[in-house]
Amino acid sequence: MIHARIAGISSWAPEDILDNEMLSKMVDTNDEWITTRVGIKERRILKDPSKASSYMGVQCVKQLLESTGTKPEEIDLLICATTNPDYRFPSTASIIAHDAGLTKCYGYDLQAACAGFLVALQDANAYIRSGLRKKVIVVSCEKMSSMTNYNDRATCPLFGDGAGAMLLEPTEREVGIIDGVFYVDGEGKEHLWMPAGGSALPASHETVDAQQHFVIQDGRNVYKNAVTDMLESTKEVMERNSLTNENIDWFCSHQANLRIIEAVGGRLGIDPAKVLVNIEKYGNTSAASIPLCLDEYKDKLKKGDRIVLTAFGAGFTWGALYIIWDL
Numbered sequence: 001m002i003h004a005r006i007a008g009i010s011s012w013a014p015e016d017i018l019d020n021e022m023l024s025k026m027v028d029t030n031d032e033w034i035t036t037r038v039g040i041k042e043r044r045i046l047k048d049p050s051k052a053s054s055y056m057g058v059q060c061v062k063q064l065l066e067s068t069g070t071k072p073e074e075i076d077l078l079i080c081a082t083t084n085p086d087y088r089f090p091s092t093a094s095i096i097a098h099d100a101g102l103t104k105c106y107g108y109d110l111q112a113a114c115a116g117f118l119v120a121l122q123d124a125n126a127y128i129r130s131g132l133r134k135k136v137i138v139v140s141c142e143k144m145s146s147m148t149n150y151n152d153r154a155t156c157p158l159f160g161d162g163a164g165a166m167l168l169e170p171t172e173r174e175v176g177i178i179d180g181v182f183y184v185d186g187e188g189k190e191h192l193w194m195p196a197g198g199s200a201l202p203a204s205h206e207t208v209d210a211q212q213h214f215v216i217q218d219g220r221n222v223y224k225n226a227v228t229d230m231l232e233s234t235k236e237v238m239e240r241n242s243l244t245n246e247n248i249d250w251f252c253s254h255q256a257n258l259r260i261i262e263a264v265g266g267r268l269g270i271d272p273a274k275v276l277v278n279i280e281k282y283g284n285t286s287a288a289s290i291p292l293c294l295d296e297y298k299d300k301l302k303k304g305d306r307i308v309l310t311a312f313g314a315g316f317t318w319g320a321l322y323i324i325w326d327l
Helices: 020-024 031-038 053-068 092-099 113-130 186-191 205-209 219-240 258-268 286-296
Strands: 003-012 017-019 042-044 077-081 106-110 136-142 162-171 176-184 250-253 306-313 317-324
Touching: 003 053, 003 113, 003 286, 017 020, 020 031, 031 258, 053 092, 053 136, 053 162, 077 092, 077 113, 092 106, 092 136, 106 113, 113 136, 113 162, 113 176, 113 286, 113 306, 113 317, 136 286, 162 176, 162 286, 176 219, 186 219, 219 258, 219 306, 219 317, 250 258, 250 286, 286 306
Parallel strands: 077 106, 077 136, 250 306
Antiparallel strands: 003 162, 003 176, 017 042, 136 162, 176 317, 306 317
């Protein structure tokens, strides 16, 4: 049987830092309030107005190609998971492919909010297992600052900018992407959304004046559903693959809120030392958070390590993925 092996990983974040002290001068908040509620100390911001999500994606893809010794023309497919595309159209994937020199590949965007990277990995897995594609890059790039209202103390401390990417290729060994479960429930729409800018409510002077082009979140509802849904999907993928809190090596959740990460890991009974966390430095980078976190910890990850990933995002959309590390 063909499996989709993870052949490389990379990440990129802007140099500019927006820490809690700086935020406290912009909106009524403080370091203690932010740290105790979400566990974030600072986040990276792509300040240059001429650079969009694709810029970060290009940096990631170039790093990935270099670190794996892969030629740009070898890539068959690029899947870009983003909630912050450069434009409504063309696709951000097409821009990244062009700017990174991927002249022989197809590409498309995927929108599954904060769960986008895992959903894109599952897509890449299907392409490779079917034999339709051989070398696939999954990239998530999120300029979250472009949709953050820095007058809203409830949401502006949460989000940061960043990108992450993985290269997948076929192997006959049982490594890489092993199994995944994913769900969606449209009842969550108005609990986490951007009301305007789409065909339902096109941009106008009125929508701009009403500040409807920023992310809006019902924090309590999102917290409750995120904990429950990530917990249940993780349990499902673990049970299907005879995994326990003792025989998995690492657990990596979407980096949305430290309390959510701790709640899910705690209810699963996973040793906190096995839970990968870097939200303190980057904040919530949406679909980019999991590859950013895995890349930061890659020196600790060993070949054969069993890793469970889980994410939850707007929609609501959520799921869990079981991978075996092979780098």
